[in-house]
Amino acid sequence: MTIRIGIAGIAGRMGRLLAEEVPAAGAILAGGTCRSGAAPAGAPVLADMQALCAASDVVIDFTHAATARAHAEAAAASGTPYVLGSSGLSLEEEAAVAEAAKRIPIVYAANFAPGVNLFLAIAERMAAALPPAQYDAEIVEMHHRQKVDAPSGTAVALGRAVAAGRGTTLEEAGRESGRDGHCGARGTGTIGFAALRGGQVVGEHTLLFAAASEHISLTHRSFDRRVYATGAVRAALWVKGRAAGLYGMRDVLGM
Ligand SMILES: NC(=O)C1=CN([C@@H]2O[C@H](COP(=O)(O)OP(=O)(O)OC[C@H]3O[C@@H](n4cnc5c(N)ncnc54)[C@H](OP(=O)(O)O)[C@@H]3O)[C@@H](O)[C@H]2O)C=CC1
Ligand SMILES: O=C(O)C1=N[C@H](C(=O)O)C[C@H](O)C1
DSSP states (O other): OOOEEEEETTTSHHHHHHHHHHHHTTOEEEEEEOSSSOOOTTOOBOSSHHHHHHHOSEEEEOSOHHHHHHHHHHHHHHTOOEEEOOOOOOHHHHHHHHHHTTTSEEEEOSOOOHHHHHHHHHHHHHHHHSOTTTOEEEEEEEEOTTOOSSSOHHHHHHHHHHHHHTTSOHHHHOEEEOOOSSOOSOOTTOEEEEEEEOTTOOEEEEEEEEOSSOEEEEEEEESOTHHHHHHHHHHHHHHTTOOSEEEOHHHHHTO
């Protein structure tokens, strides 16, 4: 049977691309929700997340952190597998998504591009090999001027990967963001973040390890946000029929 995929936020930058990529993958576009925008021509518009879940076998959500908890709970209440791409979630919002994942399968990923997920795996290995007392980890990201959250979800995921490689968590290691003025010297073992915004940059992330006598850095650039949409549709096809649980894009890709 052909899978029906619904899209929360179908009028958004990602929502519109997803509306193209769902039929391109051989699935049925069940419809989407809009808040204030206009859905792409021909796409059925559903009243809310509950109605969208009822009409869909899987729902993909690229909207906003503020909706993640309610959307995950609505998906769990209807038993609809859920793919979440929104960024900027608080720890509490992430905990609510994890709670919903006890009842349904959820794929939650900061970035659905295959290259970024390989980058996350490499970041963890680099961090495990480079002692924090000598190698300062800094993450620099740049995005389009419309992006509303910082640092990006991908930057946070890179920070978490570095912390995991060092046998700790990002919260324990400590974040240094938005240095300005007399901010003091850099902490040893902390993870630095810098966010640039401008123009129509789709997404760029650099992870730098800086020591006294050498630097090593890795950069990923996305040139077309369609790479996220195809990845999310791939996750939607993968998650249907899975056991309840919280999955990441690395599970989908088998990395
Ligand atoms: N994980 C990944 O690979 C990627 C994640 N993202 C993330 O996806 C999210 C969306 O990005 P993008 O498409 O560029 O953003 P847009 O602002 O273009 O689209 C978001 C859509 O969500 C809806 N929306 C926004 N806020 C709310 C709200 N509070 N309640 C209900 N609906 C809301 C809006 O609907 P309306 O227009 O009808 O008002 C809007 O169309 C961001 O968090 C972004 O960081 C983006 C790209 C890749
Ligand atoms: O808002 C965006 O555009 C993007 N958001 C995601 C993030 O916050 O990491 C993924 C990608 O970088 C594009």
